[in-house]
Amino acid sequence: AQSVAQPEDQVNVAEGNPLTVKCTYSVSGNPYLFWYVQYPNRGLQFLLKYITGDNLVKGSYGFEAEFNKSQTSFHLKKPSALVSDSALYFCAVREGFGDYKLSFGAGTTVTVRA
Amino acid sequence: SQTIHQWPATLVQPVGSPLSLECTVEGTSNPNLYWYRQAAGRGLQLLFYSVGIGQISSEVPQNLSASRPQDRQFILSSKKLLLSDSGFYLCAFQDGASWDGYTFGSGTRLTVV
Numbered sequence: 001a002q003s004v005a006q007p008e009d010q011v012n013v014a015e016g017n018p019l020t021v022k023c024t025y026s027v028s029g030n031p032y033l034f035w036y037v038q039y040p041n042r043g044l045q046f047l048l049k050y051i052t053g054d055n056l057v058k059g060s061y062g063f064e065a066e067f068n069k070s071q072t073s074f075h076l077k078k079p080s081a082l083v084s085d086s087a088l089y090f091c092a093v094r095e096g097f098g099d100y101k102l103s104f105g106a107g108t109t110v111t112v113r114a
Numbered sequence: 115s116q117t118i119h120q121w122p123a124t125l126v127q128p129v130g131s132p133l134s135l136e137c138t139v140e141g142t143s144n145p146n147l148y149w150y151r152q153a154a155g156r157g158l159q160l161l162f163y164s165v166g167i168g169q170i171s172s173e174v175p176q177n178l179s180a181s182r183p184q185d186r187q188f189i190l191s192s193k194k195l196l197l198s199d200s201g202f203y204l205c206a207f208q209d210g211a212s213w214d215g216y217t218f219g220s221g222t223r224l225t226v227v
Contacts, residue, residue: 034215043120043204043218090158092215100146100165100208102215106157 002027004074004091006105014113019081021108023074023091032094033074034102035065037087044090050074061085081112116141120205120219127226133178133192135222137205140186145207147188148216149180152202164188200226 004025013019025031032051036044048059055067065076074091091105120137127133139145149161160173162180170180177196181189188205202223206216 032215036215036218041202041221041223043220044206044216046215046217049215088156094215100163101148101160104158 002031002093002103004033004093004103004105006089006091006108008108009106010109010111012111012113013081015083016080019076019078019085019110019112021076021089021091021110023076023105024072025074025091025093026072027093031074033065033067034092034094035059035063035074035076036090036092036104037061038090038107039087047076047089081110083112083114086110086112116207116209116217118205118207118217118219120222122222123220124223125225127195127224129197129226130194133190133195133199133224135190135203135205135224137188137190137219138186139188139207142186142207142209144185145209147182148206148208149188149190150204150206152204152221158204162190195226197226200224 006023034049035047037047038044047063048057048065050057050067058064063078065074067074089108092102094102117140147164150158151161152158162170162172164170164182167182177192179191202221204221205219208216
């Protein structure tokens with residue numbers, strides 16, 4: 001069965017520093033990988049996805065993610081974090097086009113201090 | 115453009131009362147529809163999903179049910195709410211013809227008292 005793991009419950013960084021949120025996945029075939037962000041009392045917002053192609057994917061709000069097949073990872077990165085990036089981040093995987101369901105990680109709370 | 119509407123935004127209900135949460139989608143046909151619950155602002159629990167009218171798959175047996183009376187309408191219901199039903203409920207859709215993930219509604223904060 002497909003799954004993702006987010007090993008860190010919380011990530012704290014200073015504004016202006018690089019931000020990395022880690023995600024590893026497990027699927028039997030080629031993964032479709034996603035990152036979402038959730039602000040308090042809001043629905044999840046799509047940040048970026050990897051389906052195929054370049055391993056470095058660029059998304060919304062200056063975020064990017066690197067797909068690493070050998071390490072089965074899909075870490076989310078931002079070169080210079082903003083206080084407004086403070087939120088809950090979810091990694092998700094879909095096992096192929098015929099699969100109807102996304103499997104979500106447990107989420108990582110990012111706090112960016114001024 | 116594709117949009118999703120979910121209401122109400124907040125709801126306070128007494129134990130034993132019924133529940134009906136509604137979700138509608140615009141701008142797409144035959145979407146895959148999903149109900150999630152999020153407890154304590156953390157992980158997402160898939161409750162139900164539907165790939166067509168009248169087709170409902172339940173992921174977790176519990177006090178809730180779901181229905182899809184129309185192509186772009188998804189309803190979450192309960193006959194008698196429990197305290198443990200409190201949480202943040204999220205509806206989502208996926209365009210079955212695309213390679214994309216989900217688009218989420220804005221959520222309903224349910225408090226059972």
